[in-house]
Amino acid sequence: MDWETLQARLGIRFRNLALYEQAFTHSSYVNEHKREHIQDNERLEFLGDAVLELAISQFLFQTFPHMSEGEMTKLRAAIVCEPSLVSFAEELGFKHLIRLGKGEELTGGRHRPSLLADVFEAFVGALYLDQGLDAVFAFLDKVVFPRVLRGDFAHTTxxxxxxxxxxxxxxxxxxxxxxxxxxxxxxxxxxxxxxxxxxxxxxxxxxxxxxxxxxxxxxxxxxxxxxxx
CATH class of the missing domain: 3.30.160.20 (Double Stranded RNA Binding Domain)
Structure with missing residues (x-):
């Protein structure tokens, strides 16, 4: 998969492609390409984690007006936990775009759950910086929110x-x-x-x-x- 395919799949036209390239760049790749002055995705992951929690909190607050604070907290935790984030990333084919160092690639890093979850959060961070919160909501409305309404996380609530x-x-x-x-x-x-x-x-x-x-x-x-x- 390439960037054009991803944009077509998501229905999003990236404005600053460099942000998304950074979102898919693992620290192992940066360590092997120090002369290129590339940044890894850790800072974008930090931002994306916060944006994801805000967006999902707002969605739950507005969609389920009679759900208690405790129930919303449990449901949000189920949505943003590592296995859920991995499933979102795999559904979108994110693993094919990740830039890894050779050693990380050889040890199966492309399929490592924690790495895939981090990439999904970094992508959300990149999208937020590139196009704002409305674009994040539109993205989640395609990828995450339908699964919440379908009851994929109903075991928590x-x-x-x-x-x-x-x-x-x-x-x-x-x-x-x-x-x-x-x-x-x-x-x-x-x-x-x-x-x-x-x-x-x-x-x-x-x-x-x-x-x-x-x-x-x-x-x-x-x-x-x-x-x-």
């Missing part, structure tokens, strides 16, 4: 309880769940659950168990109710 509390607090009516679809063989079953408020559909969710599907449906319903308020 009890969305069903949050939804029940919201409905009871505002006297909105009666909540019910139903399985509307089952797919796949017995050893690899997928369920689709629908949550209804007064028999009106609020959202659907998928999962490998009925419980997981219901949690993901509740997460979608919380977003729908939040948008109505």
């Amino acid at each position: 009890d969305y069903k309880s949050l939804l029940q509390e919201l409905v009871q607090q505002d006297n909105l009516g009666e909540l019910t769940y139903r399985i509307v679809e089952e797919r796949g063989p017995a050893h690899n079953r997928e369920f689709v659950s629908e949550v209804l408020l007064n028999q009106q559909s609020l959202g659907r969710g998928r999962g490998r168990s009925k419980k997981e599907a219901e949690q993901n449906a509740a997460a979608m319903a919380l977003q729908v109710l939040g948008a109505r308020r």
Whole structure:
């Protein structure tokens, strides 16, 4: 993959390509090219970490108005933890653009989780410097936020309880769940659950168990109710 391919994939036109090249430059590469006066991505990683936390905090605050501070903290931690950042970086093919020293390359640095997570944060830092916070939100809206709404991090949050509390607090009516679809063989079953408020559909969710599907449906319903308020 090259820079043109990445820009096309993201729908972003980089203004200052040097920032992004720095975001993908590991310190091992800098050590082997000292005469070129290249900077590694550590400072951009520091900035990107802060920008990522701010953007995700704002998204959770606005999307789930009845989620407690503790629940938002847990969910944010699940989104910005190393395994999650690695999955985002791998999905975008970031590993193909990383500049590594020969020794780091030979020892598998291109596939090292901590290195991939750092690159994702550095990229966010570069994007912020290059195009501002709105561009970061647009990027996360493509890569990260849909996975939050899909319930990929639902194991950290009890969305069903949050939804029940919201409905009871505002006297909105009666909540019910139903399985509307089952797919796949017995050893690899997928369920689709629908949550209804007064028999009106609020959202659907998928999962490998009925419980997981219901949690993901509740997460979608919380977003729908939040948008109505």
